[in-house]
Amino acid sequence: MSARSFQGELQIPRRHVVVFCDDAFGPQSERWIDLIPDGRHRILPVFDGGFDAAHPACRPRVEAFFDAHSTRFDRASTLVVPGGEMAKNDPQVVESVLASIHAENICRQSFVAIFGGGAVLDAVGFAASIAHRGVKVLRFPTTTLAQDDAGIGVKNGVNHHNEKNWRGVFSVPTAVVNDFSLLATLSARDWRSGFSEAVKVALLKDAGEFERLEQDAEAIARRSEPESQRAIVRSAELHWQHIVEGGDPFEDEIARPLDYGHWSAHRLERLTQGELKHGEAVAIGLGIDAALAVELGRSTPDFQRRVLSVLHKFGFTLDHPQLDDPSELFVGIEQFRAHLGGALVLTLVAEPGVSFDIHDADFASISGAIERHRSMVRTLQV
């Protein structure tokens, strides 16, 4: 027979919606309820166990809210899962969510409402995405990191083969509801941890925002509400813009510009076996990548100092004994290369708002950057 083929573009309509409020289960609830299709929907609340323990009033209030709005919601029994990276390391977490989805008759027109930090959003979102080829998800992020970065992404996944996010899919939640009241009980470390990603995305995308963070860092570290909420909203917006307007929401391209500072951060998280939180590791990673740009003659010590200073004002510790052995950290470059599929594309920043890509990074440059980073960290006021 003669040559035949059919080729066409699929139209896959997906809205990405992020809503901010001071109290999602009070008078502002219509901000997110209005995003839900008409009619009554079965809804399965899933809570991060760490958040639930720190914030015990939330779960009964959420359950009572769904019950009180019974014309819109048909509530299933709440599931509580382990919080933190354990949610992504223990395959039983995904299985327990799948079991609840099945037992509670959650279908493709139903919702899973996830209350948690980034790891729980990732693991529970993954389970929801593979049940019935995807049930609907509402995300209620409970950490600064989840509100200003992780919860905005359209990825989910769990760890496997000792590799981060080895299993996962891309999927878009019905809505991300950033409720500031959920942050009230965060520890100082968890509070701080979200803001290294805010610094990262400002460095990549918005010089004015970076200057604003330089001004506001101390107020945010004191948890002053206006400055903190403004910074979270702007970081979320910059991440959201990258996904919605960047043209590559499901990462078909090789480059991962938002992974600035992350090759070393992921490696440090692994090497310290979770002692460093993701945001803490990213703060060090940003410092190393700023130093690398200087080491490569593409940036200045003045820029490097500005990066370290703002992170220092947020309260991040920027050195770590693990940096004693640059060869251990250098493995992270090869892992990042493998993650991208063989061709390295490493985004660095030369000055706020001005980034460039490099396609190779030898050991001499990396060890030089680490030494340069540690030297300048020692000059910061303690």
Add this chain to the structure above:
Amino acid sequence: MSARSFQGELQIPRRHVVVFCDDAFGPQSERWIDLIPDGRHRILPVFDGGFDAAHPACRPRVEAFFDAHSTRFDRASTLVVPGGEMAKNDPQVVESVLASIHAENICRQSFVAIFGGGAVLDAVGFAASIAHRGVKVLRFPTTTLAQDDAGIGVKNGVNHHNEKNWRGVFSVPTAVVNDFSLLATLSARDWRSGFSEAVKVALLKDAGEFERLEQDAEAIARRSEPESQRAIVRSAELHWQHIVEGGDPFEDEIARPLDYGHWSAHRLERLTQGELKHGEAVAIGLGIDAALAVELGRSTPDFQRRVLSVLHKFGFTLDHPQLDDPSELFVGIEQFRAHLGGALVLTLVAEPGVSFDIHDADFASISGAIERHRSMVRTLQV
């Protein structure tokens, strides 16, 4: 703080490409190789064990082809998985594919090339879709059903909780390569089984195609190449058009028009524990739904007779002892309703190319339709 929200449409570019050829690993190979991005790509061949046993020359030839084209392909060790519904029932199949993807360093820029029937395409495609948030897939369907329907879909999945496709995702392969030479060793039952879906989609979408199938059914049953290949191409095209042009490729809407005849087919497959192949069950299901349209006063016995006659000419057996108990079959209506999320939308056909939806189906109508179906089946020539 004041109300804030960000809302925007994601642009998710996905081309859906179906290529036909007489020999994908001969001179026509450029038809699909040209669809692969430039450069050299790691590729993992995965073979349906049933196909591999029936068609033993294929696998070494494919391996030699990839090795001979080493500027484009870096071949991993071939994996052979169980064929048929076992691929979707045994969770170890997905795990074995994931293990190969990991061991063979298949990344997001690599390919999994799947050679198999619909079940293997579904299960292996599911594994590929959740590794690294989705590695690239080439589908080489090896049955008439996979070439004219299943392989064209953008779904994948495996069975769980004793429910079909309980776990799965939507994902779009890089290309579907329909190589007619792969059909040469199909059994008579497997050959025939693909054509009930061709009848289905013609009834739904194209009256002229239905008339053509009425004319060609005997020739296709004899495996005459021109008529068979034409029918496969047209069925694939109609399924492809529905996905690409229908506006709902990932089934966000409730209606599933392509599931005409399937509520009873899925139930019959379950009740007969796989004794009936999917295409055989669909043939009976089409007959029952044609009778249901008559039973509801929306169609005529003449139409019903045309549907049964063409299926009969293809060689399908249209009665089954399982139809003795209509209440067992009726459960399929409730399961289909639950699958859709609570609101029943059942697409029926009144005459070729003219469909309508019903939103309820009571037991009296269903049992009446089954009786009407069996009565007319008895009048067909044997």
